[in-house]
Amino acid sequence: MAIRSALHQAGAAALTELLQFDPPAPVQRQLSCACGHSAHYVELRSKTVLTALGEAECLRPYFLCDHCHRGQFPVDVELDVENTALSPGVRRMLATVGQQAAFEQGRQQMELLAGLTVTTKAVERTAEAIGADIEIRQQRELEQALQLTLPIPLGPRIPILYAEMDGTGLPVVGAVWLGRTTIRQPRRPGL
Numbered sequence: 001m002a003i004r005s006a007l008h009q010a011g012a013a014a015l016t017e018l019l020q021f022d023p024p025a026p027v028q029r030q031l032s033c034a035c036g037h038s039a040h041y042v043e044l045r046s047k048t049v050l051t052a053l054g055e056a057e058c059l060r061p062y063f064l065c066d067h068c069h070r071g072q073f074p075v076d077v078e079l080d081v082e083n084t085a086l087s088p089g090v091r092r093m094l095a096t097v098g099q100q101a102a103f104e105q106g107r108q109q110m111e112l113l114a115g116l117t118v119t120t121k122a123v124e125r126t127a128e129a130i131g132a133d134i135e136i137r138q139q140r141e142l143e144q145a146l147q148l149t150l151p152i153p154l155g156p157r158i159p160i161l162y163a164e165m166d167g168t169g170l171p172v173v174g175a176v177w178l179g180r181t182t183i184r185q186p187r188r189p190g191l
């Protein structure tokens with residue numbers, strides 16, 4: 001466990017080095033803002049992110065729109081850590097332990113198995129958020145299936161289409177025919 005802890009610390013330190021972004025080049029110091037105006041580069045800002053290796057520090061560019069005063073961190077969007085301090089890998093772990101048992105037990109499992117200290121509330125919020133996202137996706141798929149969006153056939157129209165049914169493979173449960181005598185029909189010539 002001591003070796004694992006040391007390797008996690010070394011990995012988190014290496015990850016922190018990888019997450020040190022430089023200020024953008026002068027030609028990249030403006031971004032489009034949702035309000036229709038431009039956001040301008042202000043400074044580099046730090047953010048602590050809990051990763052599978054432990055806490056890592058991310059230094060990334062901050063942009064601010066002078067018109068609507070909305071701030072943006074494009075790196076957060078790229079790394080999928082926008083509005084969260086949990087990496088995607090940690091969120092997947094939290095969702096897994098959160099759906100299997102009580103949230104407190106999930107918190108304990110994260111500490112024991114991954115060496116990560118999280119709150120019970122973090123397990124709960126993450127598991128419920130990912131569960132809600134899965135439910136929304138399944139609902140969209142269901143709605144699409146109910147709309148019967150069928151592919152458009154390509155090629156010439158088929159003038160006559162034959163369909164055939166084969167009843168020889170019908171499943172029969174033993175309880176249905178158990179105790180019954182089978183009446184065999186005589187075979188008709190020509191069939």
